[in-house]
Amino acid sequence: MNSIAIDAAVVEGAGSPFRFETLAMDAPGPDQIRVRLHACGICHTDMVMRDGALPIPFPVILGHEGAGVVDAVGPGVTGVVPGDHVLLSFHSCGACGACHDHQPGYCVEFVPRNFLGVTQAGQGGIWRGDERIGGNIFGQSAFATYAFAHSDNVVRIDPDLPLDILAPLGCGVQTGAGTVLETLKVQPGQSIAILGAGAVGLSALMAAVIAGAGRIAVIDRHASRLALARELGATETGNDLAGLDGLFDHIVDTTGVPALLSLAADRLAQRGTLALVGAYPPGGFTIDPSSIMSMGRRIVGVVEGGIDPQSFIPRLITYYREGRLPLEKLIQRYDFADLEAAFAASESGAVVKPVVVMPSN
Ligand SMILES: [Zn+2]
Ligand SMILES: [Zn+2]
Known part of the structure; x- marks a missing residue:
């Protein structure tokens, strides 16, 4: 050739x-x-x-x-x-x-x-x-x-x-959806907060709906994205996590902003997990190790959703055909x-x- x-x-x-x-x-x-x-x-x-x-x-x-x-x-x-x-x-x-x-x-x-x-x-x-x-x-x-x-x-x-x-x-869709369905394995009725309503965050949201999550909160700065999040099934939206009440079984950070992570770790319920999905700059954030230990909290990094594309993409296509992954929006x-x-x-x-x-x- x-x-x-x-x-x-x-x-x-x-x-x-x-x-x-x-x-x-x-x-x-x-x-x-x-x-x-x-x-x-x-x-x-x-x-x-x-x-x-x-x-x-x-x-x-x-x-x-x-x-x-x-x-x-x-x-x-x-x-x-x-x-x-x-x-x-x-x-x-x-x-x-x-x-x-x-x-x-x-x-x-x-x-x-x-x-x-x-x-x-x-x-x-x-x-x-x-x-x-x-x-x-x-x-x-x-x-x-x-x-x-x-x-x-x-x-x-x-x-x-x-x-x-x-x-x-x-990339983007499997990262958000895989984080929820494969890495966190969100269960029916559990609560989840998603930080950032870009493609990864909204894919995490659609997956949380598929998983049957109960409380689904989405945080973003853009009103138009929060409106789309509500259309896609978010039960509440806001401009920052501090404005929401209560604790969450799962928190997914897609923003890549380290300054948001200390509060996110503090808002985990007992045995809750914070998933780090963003592209983070060098640097760190402060956590209280005592609260991580005593509440059984976890913090996990996630690359590409923690999935195998060969099996997960066909699964996502099934959801798309069923109308449960309305990517056209x-x-x-x-x-x-x-x-x-x-x-x-x-x-x-x-x-x-x-x-x-x-x-x-
Ligand atoms: Zn990518
Ligand atoms: Zn390898």
Whole structure:
């Protein structure tokens, strides 16, 4: 197979704007699946990476909620064939203890495979002349018309399903929903507070409704997001946790703001759990160890929901088909060429989950 020409949004260095370029993409090598992308969601981590706060290689192609159709597969790839519709998720090694336990979010190679763009010998790349463009972010780099994915991070879906609406399942939605359903295992009637009503928080909310939670409180600064939270099943909303009464069996922090966490830990009920899901800056927060001990409270970190995309994404698709995961209420579509505007809408809070749609789709 020969290389193909692709269009990609390249970030030249930390904080640089997106520049649309035509690049050359090799044929897929071992464990590479070339996917023609139809859509890609925009996730907060894309902004963190663009701004240089994670150790990614520049110039880089971001985008890690890709969805599309398999175009070609490399030697040894099984499980998908050209023409299959797929959602892309994060990358893992498949061989470490966490991967064997179906917890690939805690893969020992999570950082090199998702942020460093490490490739194996013989694998194809994306080229600007002789310069290899850093990529394969989250095993995909999907702000482009094509991406290289891998056997472990493609999830085949039925071709009747909408790729643009379901693209965010592969990161933001599974992170929020997985935290509630798999990590916290929220039980019917339990109480939960969700800090932050972005895509992750609202996905946690929809999952809490699916789990049959009783009291479901959602905290955010944006009135429009709180209105959407009530529409999606929140039993109460507010601008800060201090304004709510009582204690919670579960608290999910999606804000990544350490200053909110001391109060959150104090608002846990006996045997309650605080789940840390946000992208936290360096630093810490103060906890009272005596109250953690005496009340049997827990604090747990969560990557990508603590799920295995291969089993959890099909479960989420079942909820979507049943109308219990109304993702269309979270997303707004943008043309790929309007990627900057889509980022701005996410950063301002105007749009919960922008999804860029690639040309000729
Ligand atoms: Zn692993
Ligand atoms: Zn993400």
